Amino acid sequence: MAKAEKTCFICTKCGAVHDKWYGRCKECGEWTTLEEQAVIKPAKKSSSPVPTAGVGAMRLSDAPDKGESEQRLRTNIPEFDRALGGGIVKGSVILLSGEPGIGKSTLLLQICDSLEDQKILYVSGEESFMQIKMRASRLGVVSDSLFVYCENDLEKIEAQIDAVSPDLVIVDSIQTVSSDRFSSSPGSITQVRECSGYLIGLSKRGGFATVLVGHVNKDGAIAGPKLLEHMVDVVLYFEGERGDSYRVIRAAKNRYGSTNEIGLFEMCDRGLAEVPDPSKRLLEDSPKNIPGSCPVCLMEGTRPIVAEVQALVSKTPFPSPKRLSSGVDYNRMAMILAVLEKRLGMRFFDMDVYLNVIGGLKLDETAADLGIACALISCVRDVPLSGKLIAVGEIGLSGECRSVGSAEARISESARLGFDTAIVSHRTKLKTAPDGMKIVRVKSVFELAEFLNGLKKV
Numbered sequence: 374m375a376k377a378e379k380t381c382f383i384c385t386k387c388g389a390v391h392d393k394w395y396g397r398c399k400e401c402g403e404w405t406t407l408e409e410q411a412v413i414k415p416a417k418k419s420s421s422p423v424p425t426a427g428v429g430a431m432r433l434s435d436a437p438d439k440g441e442s443e444q445r446l447r448t449n450i451p452e453f454d455r456a457l458g459g460g461i462v463k464g465s466v467i468l469l470s471g472e473p474g475i476g477k478s479t480l481l482l483q484i485c486d487s488l489e490d491q492k493i494l495y496v497s498g499e500e501s502f503m504q505i506k507m508r509a510s511r512l513g514v515v516s517d518s519l520f521v522y523c524e525n526d527l528e529k530i531e532a533q534i535d536a537v538s539p540d541l542v543i544v545d546s547i548q549t550v551s552s553d554r555f556s557s558s559p560g561s562i563t564q565v566r567e568c569s570g571y572l573i574g575l576s577k578r579g580g581f582a583t584v585l586v587g588h589v590n591k592d593g594a595i596a597g598p599k600l601l602e603h604m605v606d607v608v609l610y611f612e613g614e615r616g617d618s619y620r621v622i623r624a625a626k627n628r629y630g631s632t633n634e635i636g637l638f639e640m641c642d643r644g645l646a647e648v649p650d651p652s653k654r655l656l657e658d659s660p661k662n663i664p665g666s667c668p669v670c671l672m673e674g675t676r677p678i679v680a681e682v683q684a685l686v687s688k689t690p691f692p693s694p695k696r697l698s699s700g701v702d703y704n705r706m707a708m709i710l711a712v713l714e715k716r717l718g719m720r721f722f723d724m725d726v727y728l729n730v731i732g733g734l735k736l737d738e739t740a741a742d743l744g745i746a747c748a749l750i751s752c753v754r755d756v757p758l759s760g761k762l763i764a765v766g767e768i769g770l771s772g773e774c775r776s777v778g779s780a781e782a783r784i785s786e787s788a789r790l791g792f793d794t795a796i797v798s799h800r801t802k803l804k805t806a807p808d809g810m811k812i813v814r815v816k817s818v819f820e821l822a823e824f825l826n827g828l829k830k831v
């Protein structure tokens with residue numbers, strides 16, 4: 374066991390290290406988050422995760438030019454590969470985090486099955502062998518090259534890695550792994566950080582990929598220091614609304630690819646199923662001829678996704694009206710309401726306003742502004758929009774409509790899904806419009822309201 378020389382204070386929120394106790398973390402400003410930890414001399418073996426450490430400087434051009442494709446393990450689950458930028462890179466360390474019960478263990482077991490030609494060591498510190506066996510039979514996992522090891526002790530895990538010599542190691546979860554070498558209690562920040570560092574070192578030296586499962590705490594941050602995110606190569610967040618079957622996997626950091634791409638899954642009775650055509654699925658149940666609803670097109674990485682935004686505006690007897698938004702940024706909603714109020718003379722000051730995006734998606738793009746405005750106008754006037762109309766564009770404070778990126782991709786996706794009218798900014802550059810798609814160009818919210826008025830007369 375390494376000898377604890379002295380203690381330090383680590384913030385449980387941001388991982389900042391302080392030499393003495395403070396009521397408030399000097400780094401993130403959070404109150405009473407400092408926890409006393411022993412300062413441990415790291416074991417020699419875990420000193421550097423870089424396999425070539427100590428070799429000296431090398432000429433970059435002398436490095437062998439290995440094609441990236443041959444270094445990646447393709448999981449045959451395209452939605453997962455897409456989020457990773459094309460599969461798991463050999464020797465890389467991935468941190469997969471998400472709330473309890475979201476489906477992390479389920480997804481990983483399914484990945485084990487789809488990587489059946491690779492040797493995998495699945496280390497579980499949370500479930501027993503029988504529990505995993507039962508889940509595997511439920512999911513139909515029959516891989517011969519999957520080894521399951523239920524253990525919490527770091528040294529025993531290392532021994533099994535040496536014995537099995539796997540291509541991929543899964544540690545479910547990193548918070549349950551501990552070592553006697555570090556004197557703090559299992560699950561503490563020091564244990565999580567040191568055990569992760571050790572496993573990362575093993576992975577880099579051994580050339581096998583590692584997936585560490587990390588729990589998130591109630592604030593949504595990965596429990597344990599933020600440092601963990603700096604140490605790994607890829608950070609994946611597995612997200613989803615409670616009570617909703619859709620699950621989104623999103624890369625927050627990726628040393629081997631873009632962080633824009635997402636993978637979409639649905640939790641079924643036999644595990645996670647991919648959703649290859651998300652827009653179609655999201656629009657399936659949308660009600661027809663109901664005022665206050667308008668489809669918008671978002672870009673999730675390079676993929677356009679059509680989602681429906683719904684607005685409900687109702688008179689309130691109370692002096693301060695309610696503003697509630699789900700899936701739409703609260704400040705963006707307030708801004709659009711203010712623009713409509715000021716530029717179009719619409720009245721919201723005595724109205725409760727609710728905004729919702731179907732399917733638990735989040736509209737974090739300004740391209741949804743026009744759609745939100747259409748939904749609000751339609752609800753206030755109590756006139757349903759045509760089910761085949763879509764709006765793509767940003768709204769500025771003076772009520773002007775601005776163009777957004779990837780307009781062409783958004784409009785072709787909408788055309789594919791059967792939309793026949795697209796409201797866009799007058800500045801939107803389109804080389805060609807898809808067949809049968811009418812492009813309505815508007816300069817301002819005033820022109821938008823006029824166009825929607827015209828629809829009423831039809």
Ligand code: TYD
Nearest residue numbers: 473474475476477478479640641642643644
């Ligand atoms: P799990 O993978 O254990 O979550 P995590 O590892 O993130 O804590 O998923 C558990 C949830 O998934 C559980 O509440 C039930 C649901 N589930 C299904 O709906 N269908 C299935 O086939 C499986 C295996 C789980």
Ligand code: MG
Nearest residue numbers: 477478499545
């Ligand atoms: Mg689990």
